[in-house]
Amino acid sequence: MAEASERRRLVKTVIGVALIGIVACRGSSRQSEAQGAAPPPESEAPVALNPDVPIAYPPALFERKVEGDVTLRLFVDSTGKLIPESTRVAEPSGYPALDSAALAGAPALKFAPAKRHGIPVATVFLQPVEFRQVGTTRTGTVTLPPPPAPALTPVLPPAAAPPPAPPRPRPVVRPPPDTTRADTTRVRADTTRVRPDTTHPEVPQHTKPYQNVLETIGWTPLIRINAVTRGIRTPVYAKAEFFNPGGSVKDRIGLAMIEAAERAGKLRPGGLIVEATSGNTGVGLAIAAAVKGYRCIFTMPDKMSQEKARLLRALGAEVIITPTAVPPDHPDNYIMKGRAIAAAHDNAIFADQHYNPVNPDVHYHTTGPEIWEQTDGKVTHFVCAPGTGGTVSGAGKFLKEKNPQIRVVAGDPVGSIYTGYARTHKKGDGQPYKVEGIGGDKIPTSLHWDVIDEWVVVSDKDAMQMARRLSKEEGLFVGGSTGVNVVAALDVARRSDDPTALVVTVLADTGERYLSKVYNEEWLRENQLIDDSRPTVARLVAAKTGDAPPLIHVAPEASVRQALNLMTTYNVSQLPVLEDNDGVGAVSEQALMARAIGQPKILDSPVRDVMDPPFPVVDAEAPVSLLTTLLSRTTPAALVRRNGKVVGIVTRYDLLHQLAGIH
Ligand SMILES: Cc1ncc(COP(=O)(O)O)c(C=O)c1O
Structure with a gap:
């Protein structure tokens, strides 16, 4: 006492x-x-x-x-x-x-x-x-x-065949021992956790003030993926790069490339930083440039999200949008254009992430060691889709040096030339794809092919759906390319089927950058990236039975007699009148009959003289619910338009059949 x-x-x-x-x-x-x-x-x-x-x-x-x-x-x-x-x-x-x-x-x-x-x-x-x-x-x-x-030994599953233990870096300040607790918590029931308690992290974060925002780059959390991995025995963890101040993995290279240029004397106070960037690297560069007082100009292909361009401008950068559909050597290509701008200025650098050795190097010195440290050297697979290749090459190299048995797996979008090149060493033709920031149509030197053991190709649709699941089921709000990483990581984990293995992948950027795309159902539908069970007008048209063509119509110059014959032949009670694929009027059996009985001569008059106003037009992808408000006794049908062309007609009768479930 x-x-x-x-x-x-x-x-x-x-x-x-x-x-x-x-x-x-x-x-x-x-x-x-x-x-x-x-x-x-x-x-x-x-x-x-x-x-x-x-x-x-x-x-x-x-x-x-x-x-x-x-x-x-x-x-x-x-x-x-x-x-x-x-x-x-x-x-x-x-x-x-x-x-x-x-x-x-x-x-x-x-x-x-x-x-x-x-x-x-x-x-x-x-x-x-x-x-x-x-x-x-x-x-x-x-x-x-x-x-x-x-306190010093993160609890991990025992490795099945433990690799030769390389010396471990201990770059993190470990928390002091909790001397108030008896030492009874050494092994937890859930032996697959990297850290003993993720609710109350062992290492207190941000216990010191920072001199500026750049000091907060890196040391992003490693987070276990739980829900979308259900049924898979191999644990999967992800490096949450959206925790970086610019919201992506690219903050690391933005700062590193600027500081390397400063050290080399290529960038002096008041200088200009130019880069061809799909956004995230621009954000990383712009943040560092804002703190350090440089001007930035970014060139960016037009397929990229509007949000990204707005964000860069908000950070004080100038953004030049270039066409996506030009060959890589075209002067309007975003990289060619960026180079030309830098060359035309004094005290300017082209950051050149695709060909800058600083890019893989910074991941070798930060991302790789962080993963090694955070998994206590237990990582067995590293999965990351290359854009420039910096992340997978640098971090992958570091991890393999620590343990040559670690497998490095690259995700790749369908349409990228990388997977084909890795196999054949021939540069094939790419196809357009929708995920941003990864894959490519050229061969960057920052992508070190020898580091990658395996390639997993992932479709846009699977990537987008996985990104949305990560948001909804894991609370991880990420972009579409992270979907590629996680789909590939789950594939690796499933095949490995080993609770003692440990797959690490990358949550590359925040979903906020893709609100108008990945998180916009209309955009997904337009791009056939969503399985949509919602009934649309197009489905209603497709569900119509019988041999009748989808669109029976008359020209304005046709006679009333011809129109009535057509209605009798196809057993329909109204017809649209089309001219140059545009609805100019409508006729109904009931109205024509009524007039013909009083004035038989009218049977030989052109439809134009007797027609009623045209039916309304609805888009093929509109929901069926729209028709319930549109169609009535006085408006018995609507024309259906797809890509600006009238392609069909739906009637009250079709709608009633659909609602009643009659097929
Ligand atoms: C949005 C995004 N940017 C970049 C990358 C990879 O970066 P890089 O290969 O250029 O290092 C990824 C990989 O997941 C990504 O999803």
Whole structure:
């Protein structure tokens, strides 16, 4: 009891100090060694903690709550070394950018530097922990009990045939152990979860302010797909790239391509960024350009969503729409046009995502390591459809380097030339398709074919339907190309049929960009991308029985006698009068008979002289319900038009039959 209250008192003391060194050991011998350590020399005094100033590197500071109010603070100098009072350790971080070999020293504390949301952070594995208070009114130590293992070990299914364990990067700050809980939660019943508890994530997000929005790019969540995978034993997870500030995976390359151009001296303050983009890369570039003060011009094919162009303009970019239906080498092709604009300006770059090595490279350094870390190295399949190929090539390469047994699978829309090229190495002819951002009709150098083990071709219809299901059944509001990824991922998962495998795919962008397409039933219907059970006028016409042609009509110059003969022959009681495929009038058996009885001569008069006003016209795709309001005793029929042409007629009689279910 006394020990506990002393501990609590010291804990409070630790919180109150501004400068704290940390000494950590794995065993008691280490502890005593640490307790004997000298205070830091004045010249190497750690930076003062100011909670309003986010961690900057260099010098860097690691800070984390460990127990109740206790905060661990760890100081790192500009070379990545822990400052003297913090005992240091070497553990390969797996991140070439920050080589933790620099952290040479006693292996008392495991330390791995990395970047999270652009901010350098450190992962510390402590057991037990001692705090030393430095240079203030009081000195003391606090020893925490050993952390329970689950805090450091995500619970995963045991691998069927475990691959050779590669060294694991630990780029994420792991949460401190929950010392208030007994260590009984080590293994959960649901052994397929990547993280033990997805409702209350282990790693608190956004605990520090950011200097600008660019620092929030990357480290997107990995989310399990649950509903659309029903009946499939292999777990499927998806990297939710729509969490990036620009709503897509392309934020990663937007920032990276600009910073690479800056480093190479190709882009100087006030410069111009030009790109041929279907939207998302433009958003990524525009966000970075807005923060950094560059001008942007984007060229974009006209098949792309209006929302995307509006969004780019909202972010301050200029957008030039080019025709989709031109060959890739045509000057009006969006890439050719973008290049020409950049070439015509000074201090301008063409970002060139299809041919820029920075594109796959940034996925090699971010997306791949994140997936590896988030699955604790248990990923067995990575599924992603290439557009430029940057994502699948970069992340796929990283994952294969970590574990050569990982299979990289590319989804591809029907109509893209990629799958054929992968097989034959010949550039075939593409066909138009509707999903945006993926597939292609040219061969980009950012697509590294050797990384991809397998291709899965997915139709527009399946992709759109899957995107809509993901929104409705998983709460994941995504674009059509994500539908390709998930359809392909489910195909892989189904074939693998292995609860110990782990498929990862990509939720590439937000569905908000496709409200007028993927999420617009009219557009889907127009493009035959929806299974529509709703009764339409066209269906009513098609359901008509008998041998009569779909449209029996007379010309205005035909005689009344001919019109009556036609009605008798086909057993109909009214006829439209058409001229140049346009309804100019209508005649009915009842009206003609009535007049002919009084004036027999009228039988030889042209229909034009006696006809009534024309029937109304309805579109073939209009719902049948429209006819119920339109047709009446005085309006007994309507003409049916498809693609501007009158193709049929529906009558009250047809409608009554349909409503009564008579066929
Ligand atoms: C909208 C969208 N953009 C881009 C990509 C892939 O990007 P890239 O191959 O250009 O890296 C995907 C892949 O799923 C996507 O759906």
